[in-house]
Amino acid sequence: LTTAAVALTLSVSAGAVSAACDDGEILIKFSHVTNTDKHPKGIAATLLAERVNAEMNGKACMEVFPNSTLYNDDQVLEAMLQGDVQMAAPSLSKFEQFTKQFRIFDLPFMFKNINAVDEFQSSETGQAMKASMERRGLSGLQFWHNGMKQMSANKPLNLPSDADGLKFRVQASDVIKAQMEAIGVSPQPMAFSEVYGALQTGVVDGQENTWSNIYGQKFFEVQDGITETNHGVLDYMVVTSTDWWNSLPDDVRTQLATILEEVTTTRNAAVGEVDAEARQAILDAGSNIIELDAATRQIWVDAMMPVWAEFTGDVGQENIDAAQAINA
Ligand code: LMR
Numbered sequence: 001l002t003t004a005a006v007a008l009t010l011s012v013s014a015g016a017v018s019a020a021c022d023d024g025e026i027l028i029k030f031s032h033v034t035n036t037d038k039h040p041k042g043i044a045a046t047l048l049a050e051r052v053n054a055e056m057n058g059k060a061c062m063e064v065f066p067n068s069t070l071y072n073d074d075q076v077l078e079a080m081l082q083g084d085v086q087m088a089a090p091s092l093s094k095f096e097q098f099t100k101q102f103r104i105f106d107l108p109f110m111f112k113n114i115n116a117v118d119e120f121q122s123s124e125t126g127q128a129m130k131a132s133m134e135r136r137g138l139s140g141l142q143f144w145h146n147g148m149k150q151m152s153a154n155k156p157l158n159l160p161s162d163a164d165g166l167k168f169r170v171q172a173s174d175v176i177k178a179q180m181e182a183i184g185v186s187p188q189p190m191a192f193s194e195v196y197g198a199l200q201t202g203v204v205d206g207q208e209n210t211w212s213n214i215y216g217q218k219f220f221e222v223q224d225g226i227t228e229t230n231h232g233v234l235d236y237m238v239v240t241s242t243d244w245w246n247s248l249p250d251d252v253r254t255q256l257a258t259i260l261e262e263v264t265t266t267r268n269a270a271v272g273e274v275d276a277e278a279r280q281a282i283l284d285a286g287s288n289i290i291e292l293d294a295a296t297r298q299i300w301v302d303a304m305m306p307v308w309a310e311f312t313g314d315v316g317q318e319n320i321d322a323a324q325a326i327n328a
Pocket of ligand 1 (some may be wrong): 234
């Protein structure tokens with residue numbers, strides 16, 4: 001092993017990928033908020049760093065800071081504009097404050113599964129969304145998948161009315177707030193890193209998230225049931241500072257973009273597996289997963305769908321139509 005390889009091995013085992021950057025290498029800090037194991041984003045970010053550090057040695061090096069150790073999602077985009085971090089992959093819900101078009105991803109029951117989300121993102125409309133924040137200094141590079149969201153609470157939720165009057169942690173998204181209000185839930189925006197403690201101490205009663213996040217953050221330990229609603233999507237956009245990206249030497253930018261694209265293709269294709277593994281791990285831990293029959297699920301659909309009307313102007317009827325055509 002070379003010294004660099006030893007340093008890499010040591011730091012991987014410590015939980016963060018750090019390449020012990022050499023003088024003259026362009027340092028790329030990648031900050032994110034999830035765990036690294038059995039998690040689509042954690043696995044993808046680690047793979048990206050491993051490949052950059054192996055294939056771009058001498059030109060660039062990447063350090064990954066997982067688990068909100070560097071920034072939470074409220075801080076990271078500002079830090080990126082300041083040049084303190086170069087890449088991140090916040091959930092799409094975190095972008096709606098920049099571009100209201102992103103609200104389509106938060107609308108409940110808009111996409112029937114992650115394949116439909118993938119197809120929409122690959123369309124001209126979806127691809128154009130990556131560039132929609134450039135006037136704010138941010139460029140989207142790739143979409144990374146996580147999965148469909150489930151509902152959990154400190155009591156079993158069979159029907160939406162079971163959630164009436166409860167407090168749920170939500171991401172800071174107007175659409176998600178409206179979705180929760182539609183079922184009588186009081187939405188409490190909160191950083192991801194604070195959710196476990198808030199559920200444990202009863203500051204909130206429930207939350208919505210994907211299997212990998214419910215597993216990775218151990219939310220199942222402090223909830224009395226998870227309802228398999230698949231009611232919405234949680235996906236990511238890998239984002240960077242437009243100025244920083246444009247300042248890279250052409251060969252560096254091209255190679256980095258190619259590696260990122262390959263990692264995206266590989267890991268997005270494997271996302272179903274990671275999702276299923278996390279779900280199974282939750283079951284194995286003895287948690288109560290409530291599956292919905294078609295008629296009961298329809299009651300959730302009927303309760304949440306009115307939210308669409310409120311946001312059609314923001315996301316565009318033609319985009320809703322395009323998403324629905326993909327589902328068909
Ligand atoms: C959340 O805040 O619940 C998620 O966006 C966290 C994540 O990055 O998956």
